[in-house]
Amino acid sequence: MKKLINAPEAVLADALKGIEAAHADLRVDHAGRVIYRATPKDQGTVALVSGGGSGHEPLHGGFVGFGMLDAACAGEVFTSPTPDQMQAATKEVDRGAGVLHIVKNYTGDVMNFEMAAELAAMEASVDVKTIVVNDDVAVQDSLYTAGRRGVGLTVLLEKIVGAAAEQGRSLDDLVALSEKVNGEGRSMGMALTSCTVPAAGKPTFDLPDDQMEIGVGIHGEPGRHRVPLADAHHIAEQLVEPILADLDFGSSPTIVMLNGMGGTPLIELYLMYGEVAAILQKHGVTIARNLVGNYITSLDMAGCSVTVLRADDELLSLWDAPVETAGLRWGR
Amino acid sequence: MSTTLTLDGFVRWLESFRARIDEQTAYLTELDSAIGDADHGSNMARGMAAVMTKVGESPAATADELFKTVGMTLVTSVGGASGPLYGTFFLRVGMAAGPVSECDAAALAAALRAGLEGVVARGKAEAGDKTMFDALSPALDAMDAAVAAGASLEEATAAARDAAATGRDATEPLVARKGRASYLGERSAGHLDPGATSTALLFEALAEVTAA
Incomplete structure (x- = not known):
């Protein structure tokens, strides 16, 4: 293996340091492994949280900023992030209008975001809705699989729904828009x-x-x-x-x-x-x-x-x- | 050999599971490379290392406390599907065991069964889907049968260990219907399931501790 790394187990932590060094308009919580906008959006607008395993860059951290995501939770390479990360990000970015979780349909991602939503519901402070993206036509026999995977459409969905969120649309509107995009891609x-x-x-x-x-x-x-x-x-x-x-x-x-x-x-x-x-x-x-x-x-x-x-x-x-x-x- | 597993015994079980995971990290990852995404060994090793650190830092007074710590640590340190699945397993084991300091064979079997139910609720797997269920469920059936027949704790956990190993081996020809391996369709056949393999290690560790 020839890679530009210091140590295999430090890849994610080191990459997050580099992302922070490169992008002044991002803020990185290194302990929580969440990438945030340095300047949060206005009060009263819906926030978007996504995340997933690392190794898909620029997805998701590269899509945090004006017009797209408010936070991205980074998991280990190809391993979904954990519910505590997602819950922390959700509480942090909520501006009182609710938070939309954008989840790629992979078993681990779905389970961890589900647990995060359960934890958030227990605290009953943030209105969380979820869109699970599943656009991969390679998976045909979805009755006998974990269902179609969430892949490329996730990028387009984060762009389109992110733009709608900046316009101040409601959480329910954004869920409907997300479902529309997911159905058409x-x-x-x-x-x-x-x-x-x-x-x-x-x-x-x-x-x-x-x-x-x-x-x-x-x-x-x-x-x-x-x-x-x-x-x-x-x-x-x-x-x-x-x-x-x-x-x-x-x-x-x-x-x-x-x-x-x-x-x-x-x-x-x-x-x-x-x-x-x-x-x-x-x-x-x-x-x-x-x-x-x-x-x-x-x-x-x-x-x-x-x-x-x-x-x-x-x-x-x-x-x-x-x-x-x-x-x-x-x-x- | 004793008739109950004490809090110390539970901790030794976890230590032994961790040692087995450490020993077989590369093997588990290799199995996961064939039909998954090559991270099961390293994820479980990271999770169990975090568990042993947490358990060492704040020793629990009761089984429910201990397994809550184990479950939450796995949920927050493993990620992937294994984190929520193993995490939910231990959280439910703890809830079912309750605030006790030891379990006999019947109580342990009941607590583990609750753990299995948690795994099913979280992952929706059924028999033959080529998942950890295929080792876990037969192990607990064997343990229940042994307990009903009046077996000792050592005999019951040995029966569970053997059934888990048989269940693990039986995943080899199966076509996966859950998780990332399911995307391979027929190509997932011919490989052991990594989750069933790590679950078999969990029961090897349990049988070792009750026999000591």
């Missing part, structure tokens, strides 16, 4: 390589040079199928077609994200975006906005994911609204 990912969890010291799985994994999540876990490596055009087809088969995008405008898994250079991500855009257009899908880059990663995994969100004027205008975070920044 789908993702599919693939891997060219596994990734190396620092504590494990070696790749999570072996992937021969002539093979790839289709239908991966964001934790270096093997995907749904292992298939022969193909050229970019055919990989793009294998990502886009399951998305289009799952949801009819009709003639609505869409927001499309071509996301890198962390170990793929931007030149390849742009190349893939070109392929994905061409396939979508061939199927009559209109791309109104796009995002190309590393937004929800899986450590050093090589590969990418595609997210397509059916958008209306409301979602597009919230997408275009100003945002000022380490990971997304425009319009301000």
Whole structure:
């Protein structure tokens, strides 16, 4: 294992120090492992808390700031944070209008956020609602699994719902908006390589040079199928077609994200975006906005994911609204 | 050999579980690499280290106090699915044991059964889902049967240990239906479940302590 680390067990603590050193508009609680906005939002507005295992940067800490999250709880690498972290973050960011928890559908994340909400309810001081994002079309047989995973759509949802929260909308409004986004977006990912969890010291799985994994999540876990490596055009087809088969995008405008898994250079991500855009257009899908880059990663995994969100004027205008975070920044 | 497990015995059980987890950290993580996300060993090792520190700092006077500390420490230090599941297990064991300083075989079996019910409430797993349930549930069935047949504490926990190991081994051919391994579909078959494997260690530790 060759990594820019001091010690495997210190990766998270050391990375949080670096995030604080790099971003003056963030405040880091190092003991609690929570990233906050340095300047809290106004009293009377709903706050957004997300979190999850580390290793997906910029998600979630890179999306804390104006127009997106108020706090992000960081777990160990690929391990969900704990209920006490989430409860502390929830109490800290509440501005009297309630707190929305944004949770990716992974067993550990859901259980820990559930326990956090139970703890918060016991104190009965903060109104907490939860949205569980589950956009991964790779998981087909959801009766016999833990359900579709929460992946790329989480980024778009945090942006859109974050913008709505800045407008002063109510917690119930934001829950409805979150459910709308979750219902209208789908993702599919693939891997060219596994990734190396620092504590494990070696790749999570072996992937021969002539093979790839289709239908991966964001934790270096093997995907749904292992298939022969193909050229970019055919990989793009294998990502886009399951998305289009799952949801009819009709003639609505869409927001499309071509996301890198962390170990793929931007030149390849742009190349893939070109392929994905061409396939979508061939199927009559209109791309109104796009995002190309590393937004929800899986450590050093090589590969990418595609997210397509059916958008209306409301979602597009919230997408275009100003945002000022380490990971997304425009319009301000 | 004694007919009850005292507070000291509970602490020795936890120490022995921690020692086994430490010994097998790499093995558990390797199992988790095959069908999960390669962190079960390191997460449980971190959790049990925190538990032993907490238990050493503030010795409990009763079983409920001890297991509440164990459960809350696991919940707040492990993360993932194992934190809430093992944490809920010990919290419920403590609640069921109550403010006592020792448990006989029947009381211990009842407390552990309450722990299992907590795990089911939290994780919604059923038999054959390829989870810790598949070691935990047969272990407690075997323990109950042994207690009903008049077995000693040592015999009952040995029966639980053996059933947990059998249950763990039986997870190998299963296709996972819960947790992260479920996303692999058929590809999850052919591997032991890491959670069932660590649960078998918990019962190895218990049997060792009651036999001492």
